[in-house]
Amino acid sequence: MSTWSLALRNLLRNRRRSLTTLLAMVVGLVAILLFGGYRSNIIYGTQTGFVQQTGHLQIQRRGYFLDGGDNPTAYGIADYPRLLERIRQDPVLAPMLAIATPTLQLGGIAGNFAAGVSRSVMATGLIPEDRNRMMEWNDLGVVSYARPLPLAGAPGDTVVIGTGVARKLRLCALLDAPDCQPASPPATPDGTALPDDIAALSSLEKAGPAPGAGHRIEMLAATARGAPNVASLNVIQASNMGIKALDDVYMAMHLTQAQRLIFGAGTPQVTAILIQLHHTGQIPAAREHLGRLLAEDFKEADLEILDFDTLNPIYRQTNEFMDSMFSFIALLIGVIVLFTIGNTMSTAVVERTTEIGTLRAMGLRRAGIRRLFVCEALLLGAAGSALGVLCAVLIAYAINHSGWSWTPPGYSYAYLILVRVGEDPGLLIGSVAGMLSVTLLSAWWPARRAARLVIVDALRHA
Amino acid sequence: MHPVSLRQVGKTYRLGSVDVPALSDITLDIHQGAFTVLAGPSGSGKTTLLNLIGCIDTPDQGEITVAGQQVQSMPDDALSDFRARHIGFIFQNFNLIPVLSARENVEYPLALAGVAAGERRRRVDALLDAVELSDRQRNLPAQLSGGQRQRVAIARALATAPRLVLADEPTANLDSHTGAAIIALMRRLQREEDVSFVFSSHDPQVHAEADEIIFIRDGRITGIEAGRNTAGGRP
Ligand SMILES: Nc1ncnc2c1ncn2[C@@H]1O[C@H](COP(=O)(O)OP(=O)(O)OP(=O)(O)O)[C@@H](O)[C@H]1O
Ligand SMILES: [Mg+2]
Numbered sequence: 001m002s003t004w005s006l007a008l009r010n011l012l013r014n015r016r017r018s019l020t021t022l023l024a025m026v027v028g029l030v031a032i033l034l035f036g037g038y039r040s041n042i043i044y045g046t047q048t049g050f051v052q053q054t055g056h057l058q059i060q061r062r063g064y065f066l067d068g069g070d071n072p073t074a075y076g077i078a079d080y081p082r083l084l085e086r087i088r089q090d091p092v093l094a095p096m097l098a099i100a101t102p103t104l105q106l107g108g109i110a111g112n113f114a115a116g117v118s119r120s121v122m123a124t125g126l127i128p129e130d131r132n133r134m135m136e137w138n139d140l141g142v143v144s145y146a147r148p149l150p151l152a153g154a155p156g157d158t159v160v161i162g163t164g165v166a167r168k169l170r171l172c173a174l175l176d177a178p179d180c181q182p183a184s185p186p187a188t189p190d191g192t193a194l195p196d197d198i199a200a201l202s203s204l205e206k207a208g209p210a211p212g213a214g215h216r217i218e219m220l221a222a223t224a225r226g227a228p229n230v231a232s233l234n235v236i237q238a239s240n241m242g243i244k245a246l247d248d249v250y251m252a253m254h255l256t257q258a259q260r261l262i263f264g265a266g267t268p269q270v271t272a273i274l275i276q277l278h279h280t281g282q283i284p285a286a287r288e289h290l291g292r293l294l295a296e297d298f299k300e301a302d303l304e305i306l307d308f309d310t311l312n313p314i315y316r317q318t319n320e321f322m323d324s325m326f327s328f329i330a331l332l333i334g335v336i337v338l339f340t341i342g343n344t345m346s347t348a349v350v351e352r353t354t355e356i357g358t359l360r361a362m363g364l365r366r367a368g369i370r371r372l373f374v375c376e377a378l379l380l381g382a383a384g385s386a387l388g389v390l391c392a393v394l395i396a397y398a399i400n401h402s403g404w405s406w407t408p409p410g411y412s413y414a415y416l417i418l419v420r421v422g423e424d425p426g427l428l429i430g431s432v433a434g435m436l437s438v439t440l441l442s443a444w445w446p447a448r449r450a451a452r453l454v455i456v457d458a459l460r461h462a
Numbered sequence: 463m464h465p466v467s468l469r470q471v472g473k474t475y476r477l478g479s480v481d482v483p484a485l486s487d488i489t490l491d492i493h494q495g496a497f498t499v500l501a502g503p504s505g506s507g508k509t510t511l512l513n514l515i516g517c518i519d520t521p522d523q524g525e526i527t528v529a530g531q532q533v534q535s536m537p538d539d540a541l542s543d544f545r546a547r548h549i550g551f552i553f554q555n556f557n558l559i560p561v562l563s564a565r566e567n568v569e570y571p572l573a574l575a576g577v578a579a580g581e582r583r584r585r586v587d588a589l590l591d592a593v594e595l596s597d598r599q600r601n602l603p604a605q606l607s608g609g610q611r612q613r614v615a616i617a618r619a620l621a622t623a624p625r626l627v628l629a630d631e632p633t634a635n636l637d638s639h640t641g642a643a644i645i646a647l648m649r650r651l652q653r654e655e656d657v658s659f660v661f662s663s664h665d666p667q668v669h670a671e672a673d674e675i676i677f678i679r680d681g682r683i684t685g686i687e688a689g690r691n692t693a694g695g696r697p
Contacts, residue, residue: 363546
């Protein structure tokens with residue numbers, strides 16, 4: 001006959017009311033958990049995507065990130081093979097390191113001169129094998145949609161471009177777009193759109209007739225010395241980059257190709273070294289050690305380390321956005337549950353006024369009365385939490401196996417709708433603790449009122 | 463020593479700006495082991511007086527001594543503990559805890575007083591036996607008749623072997639036949655347990671059993687009479 005069993009019996013006595021209150025809590029908790037699970041999934045998914053693309057840390061020349069833009073020559077890292085070697089061999093960094101890979105960012109003009117069209121592009125020179133390994137990073141266990149670059153193992157002149165670039169360059173065969181207008185045979189076979197000197201450069205670069213000539217383009221860029229340089233490239237794929245602004249300028253090529261374009265026969269350089277760690281949580285340690293290493297051995301190179309948050313401000317913004325939505329929903333539901341339980345408990349106190357008077361007369365202290373109602377509310381809260389968690393986990397399972405999908409803003413493909421409820425102990429514990437706190441809070445006032453009833457008035461209550 | 467002594471006790475209710483004197487200048491001793499009845503017309507102050515004696519209400523003037531302790535200025539928690547130890551209550555509407563069985567209702571005050579489980583079991587068995595409800599002990603109050611409920615209430619009031627049992631019109635909600643049986647039961651247990659009973663009642667049957675009758679009118683004692691049945695009392 002403990003307070004708990006008394007509380008339980010009182011709850012069971014008012015089955016309908018208890019069930020209604022329970023239902024409100026369950027619905028509230030399910031909503032919070034499902035949204036929270038969805039939010040976790042988005043955040044983890046976003047983080048995974050960025051880690052796969054940019055790594056956790058990047059080493060760049062100081063100022064390149066903010067001011068360098070498409071000027072690789074002013075911000076090149078010449079000493080990068082030694083730096084890479086040093087990072088890979090470092091006894092502290094090596095165990096944390098998944099991949100360290102160089103990259104060269106450059107701007108230029110891509111032209112399908114055969115069709116008389118061109119557009120400016122932002123090209124990334126990269127090591128495809130490294131990048132493809134980076135895309136395998138999945139420390140957070142999300143469904144990854146990253147597709148490997150087809151450049152791995154492909155000849156040095158192959159490139160991948162954004163569909164926007166492909167469209168502009170009329171490479172319709174690479175697109176699944178019926179309204180794309182393929183390149184009509186140019187008015188003059190030599191391509192009058194091209195200035196003579198560049199056409200000449202282009203033909204120099206061309207090593208005989210290219211295979212898949214329909215996908216050949218030319219890339220025009222400024223060399224380190226400011227002279228124009230042209231490379232003939234073979235487009236093997238057009239990928240949708242999701243964000244149109246990026247899709248319209250994207251090009252990925254082999255690092256060696258990019259370096260030849262910019263530095264010609266000179267010392268090849270890169271604009272950044274991408275460092276991918278095994279775990280995101282290792283960033284501070286790795287960063288600190290790397291900073292020391294740079295200061296010791298590469299002082300004259302004037303390098304800086306950019307971390308994940310700086311490289312991807314949108315990640316933090318996404319986080320903050322999701323957090324604020326989550327907080328808003330949680331607050332809303334908390335208030336609703338607060339009033340529902342508060343109302344239930346208040347009604348119970350009024351109904352049981354005589355009983356309260358009787359218990360007090362028999363010698364139960366005020367605190368005992370308070371405990372009785374608080375226990376009742378806590379039992380409701382615990383039952384609501386347990387049921388809510390169970391329902392949320394079941395619904396999450398159903399959703400995760402339903403194959404529902406949507407295309408988030410900035411994505412080019414549909415994303416499976418996944419909610420991480422059972423896999424997120426922080427969310428579960430936090431929500432349940434929140435629910436119990438709200439329960440306690442809402443029961444406190446009615447319980448206090450019950451405890452403060454004047455005994456003789458309570459006994460007179462009909 | 464008297465289980466209850468009141469000295470110049472007064473109690474005034476305030477209704478808006480009007481003072482309603484419910485009790486004035488009550489000086490009174492309740493005798494140990496007696497069956498005392500408060501008699502008086504409706505509104506005369508019987509319930510108010512019982513509440514003061516039962517330490518669930520506080521006087522505006524005067525001193526109240528229960529079981530040798532001055533109670534009028536005790537803090538609330540101490541007073542609660544004091545009631546749990548020394549005072550049993552029987553109510554007109556029985557006031558059993560609806561979610562507890564007959565047995566658990568009797569056991570409740572023992573649990574509250576911290577009596578060990580084994581001792582509790584023995585005491586409850588004896589009391590249920592005494593009020594002849596052993597075969598109904600699993601029933602909830604709603605599954606009992608009025609008379610049965612009041613018997614459970616009597617057993618509950620006696621559970622902790624208090625010095626004093628207070629009953630405000632315990633037979634008012636019972637038919638006269640059942641009422642008579644309840645009075646007889648209370649009388650028997652009062653003698654067996656050697657406890658002081660104080661009643662308020664309009665019921666002539668109750669008056670007939672009294673050791674002492676205290677007459678109240680308009681909040682004042684108008685007379686004290688030895689009851690007709692003084693055989694069992696020790697005034
Ligand atoms: N809470 C209260 N507020 C105001 N006046 C009250 C209150 N309780 C009792 N009174 C008044 O005090 C007086 C005594 O009331 P009390 O209930 O003690 O009478 P009683 O003798 O028990 O009557 P009855 O036989 O009808 O039960 C009455 O005049 C009543 O109106
Ligand atoms: Mg009365």
